[in-house]
Amino acid sequence: MLPKHAGVAEVAAAQPPVVRVAGLKKSYGKVEALRGIDFEVNQGSVLGFLGPNGAGKTTAIKILTGYLAASAGRVEVCGVDVAEEPLEVKRHIGYLAENNPLYLDMRVADFLHFAARAFFLTGRQVQQVVDRAVCCTGLEEVYRRPIGHCSKGFRQRVGLAQALLHDPQLLILDEPTNGLDPLQVVEMRALIRELGRQKTIIITSHVLPEIEALADRVVLLHEGRKVADGPLGGILGQDLAHCLVRVCLRCKPEQLRTVAEEANAVWLEERPQPFAGDDLAAATLEVAGADGLSRIATVAAQAGYPLLELAPQTRSLEYLFQNLKQGEEK
Amino acid sequence: MRVWLLAKREFFATFDAPTGYVVLALFPALAATLFFLTGPFFALNEASLRPFFATMPWLLVLLAPAITMSLWAEEKRSGTEELLLTYPFHLRQLVLGKFFGAWAILALALVFSLAVPFTVDALGDLDWGPVGGGYLSVLLLGGASLAVGLFLSSCTDNQIVAWLLGATVLLAFNLVGLAATAASMPPTLGQLFLALDFGNHFQAMTRGVIDIGNIMFYLGVTAFFLVANGVVLERRRWS
Ligand SMILES: Nc1ncnc2c1ncn2[C@@H]1O[C@H](COP(=O)(O)OP(=O)(O)OP(=O)(O)O)[C@@H](O)[C@H]1O
Ligand SMILES: [Mg+2]
Numbered sequence: 254m255l256p257k258h259a260g261v262a263e264v265a266a267a268q269p270p271v272v273r274v275a276g277l278k279k280s281y282g283k284v285e286a287l288r289g290i291d292f293e294v295n296q297g298s299v300l301g302f303l304g305p306n307g308a309g310k311t312t313a314i315k316i317l318t319g320y321l322a323a324s325a326g327r328v329e330v331c332g333v334d335v336a337e338e339p340l341e342v343k344r345h346i347g348y349l350a351e352n353n354p355l356y357l358d359m360r361v362a363d364f365l366h367f368a369a370r371a372f373f374l375t376g377r378q379v380q381q382v383v384d385r386a387v388c389c390t391g392l393e394e395v396y397r398r399p400i401g402h403c404s405k406g407f408r409q410r411v412g413l414a415q416a417l418l419h420d421p422q423l424l425i426l427d428e429p430t431n432g433l434d435p436l437q438v439v440e441m442r443a444l445i446r447e448l449g450r451q452k453t454i455i456i457t458s459h460v461l462p463e464i465e466a467l468a469d470r471v472v473l474l475h476e477g478r479k480v481a482d483g484p485l486g487g488i489l490g491q492d493l494a495h496c497l498v499r500v501c502l503r504c505k506p507e508q509l510r511t512v513a514e515e516a517n518a519v520w521l522e523e524r525p526q527p528f529a530g531d532d533l534a535a536a537t538l539e540v541a542g543a544d545g546l547s548r549i550a551t552v553a554a555q556a557g558y559p560l561l562e563l564a565p566q567t568r569s570l571e572y573l574f575q576n577l578k579q580g581e582e583k
Numbered sequence: 584m585r586v587w588l589l590a591k592r593e594f595f596a597t598f599d600a601p602t603g604y605v606v607l608a609l610f611p612a613l614a615a616t617l618f619f620l621t622g623p624f625f626a627l628n629e630a631s632l633r634p635f636f637a638t639m640p641w642l643l644v645l646l647a648p649a650i651t652m653s654l655w656a657e658e659k660r661s662g663t664e665e666l667l668l669t670y671p672f673h674l675r676q677l678v679l680g681k682f683f684g685a686w687a688i689l690a691l692a693l694v695f696s697l698a699v700p701f702t703v704d705a706l707g708d709l710d711w712g713p714v715g716g717g718y719l720s721v722l723l724l725g726g727a728s729l730a731v732g733l734f735l736s737s738c739t740d741n742q743i744v745a746w747l748l749g750a751t752v753l754l755a756f757n758l759v760g761l762a763a764t765a766a767s768m769p770p771t772l773g774q775l776f777l778a779l780d781f782g783n784h785f786q787a788m789t790r791g792v793i794d795i796g797n798i799m800f801y802l803g804v805t806a807f808f809l810v811a812n813g814v815v816l817e818r819r820r821w822s
Contacts, residue, residue: 354662358599
């Protein structure tokens with residue numbers, strides 16, 4: 254039973270998952286790219302696919318889209334098995350591939366018309382969906398240009414536009430902001446966030462803020478295995494018991510160490526001084542919750558060192574990936 | 584309908600690169616030059632296009648792989664293959680789409696080459712019956728040649744390699760008949776070689792013998808290589 258005032262998310266969660274992957278394996282000759290992964294994606298959610306280079310993200314996506322065949326395991330999209338009815342699955346998916354392959358010799362307009370017809374649109378619908386996608390991705394100004402003459406930012410939008418034409422149930426974006434300048438990255442993210450309100454999306458990225466901003470759940474892959482699955486905060490160890498904090502005091506580095514010890518904080522690393530000046534010391538510490546944080550402030554004040562910075566941090570992807578590597582060496 | 588959509592795209596895409604224009608210009612130009620300059624047309628003093636059609640198999644050895652070389656190799660090199668293979672098409676639709684697109688290019692080149700029979704007709708009286716049979720034969724031979732070229736294009740991601748492979752294999756198909764005439768050849772093997780020879784069937788047809796066997800030979804070769812093309816694509820999904 255759903256509660257009376259069930260939110261959109263709750264209603265969505267009650268529906269069958271859009272993607273269901275079970276025991277998925279894939280080998281390229283001797284290279285085992287996927288060694289058995291399972292996950293589901295619920296209707297209306299945005300799943301972030303994370304993992305270091307070579308983790309198998311792109312491989313998993315290529316199997317989902319029917320481009321590659323799995324070595325073992327089962328992949329269902331909208332309740333349809335990819336291996337059994339690839340065409341049916343392909344109709345439900347909009348796909349922006351890793352390096353955004355496009356027919357560079359074709360004009361934007363011609364290419365989008367071709368793509369629309371490829372997705373079984375006919376007659377007046379074709380122009381309608383092309384117009385909608387062009388408007389949504391802001392392609393008006395390059396509409397008549399050959400794709401090869403467009404800037405990378407516009408090409409990326411063409412790639413996104415062709416994925417949106419048939420209003421797919423599932424949108425798969427493999428590193429959609431890769432190689433874009435910061436301004437374009439911001440625009441692309443805004444676009445994706447807008448799409449994420451209505452659509453089910455799988456997105457991969459190496460950039461943490463991107464996943465943080467867009468995804469409501471994360472699947473972390475490493476060497477072909479799923480090593481974590483859940484909200485990003487949980488995966489990064491964002492529990493209050495192990496809070497990372499950046500500290501900068503006006504004192505000598507040894508004095509900062511003493512402060513950290515007295516406040517029961519764990520010394521992680523010394524950091525370069527954030528501002529010019531010989532009498533500044535900066536470090537990253539780990540503390541236990543808000544109490545730990547305020548203890549640092551108190552101890553510093555008692556010792557008479559002015560507090561220049563005290564900033565709780567989110568753990569970075571680098572930290573996460575390094576942990577994965579170290580875990581492996583042990 | 585789906586095949587038509589793909590064939591149309593391939594046909595027009597040929598003109599995005601210079602290859603399309605080069606083939607369309609070279610094919611009629613070479614055919615006409617070879618015919619009027621070196622052919623026995625004026626010597627015989629009789630209006631016949633037999634020498635004109637006799638050069639066709641050799642022109643196709645060069646030009647059929649030029650039409651098909653990029654069709655899969657370039658898709659693979661640039662990654663657009665992933666686009667096509669994730670759109671809702673059957674593999675057979677993709678293969679047929681490319682094949683008919685290429686065939687349409689060849690047909691257009693043949694239309695341009697009609698200048699030759701019309702010139703001959705103006706100079707002397709031309710019997711158009713054999714000309715029709717000749718063009719039908721070129722279309723069939725061309726289809727088989729394009730299927731070979733398309734298949735080889737799917738085996739590599741380098742267009743130049745695809746062209747070289749295509750020209751070599753087509754040359755072999757046009758020369759096996761010669762091997763059959765070698766004295767040391769066992770008769771059964773010789774028969775087989777003769778049966779496989781592209782030119783052998785072609786000459787029979789341009790002589791006016793349009794029998795079902797010759798037509799089936801070309802259609803069979805075409806079908807064989809198109810299926811092989813599909814198999815290559817499907818196997819790559821499993822690599
Ligand atoms: N076509 C291929 N042939 C052989 N090995 C491959 C092929 N494609 C990928 N691999 C290997 O499979 C593993 C997974 O690659 P994949 O591209 O899925 O990783 P990824 O997580 O997408 O990495 P990235 O973050 O760099 O995009 C890697 O070890 C890679 O070398
Ligand atoms: Mg990748």
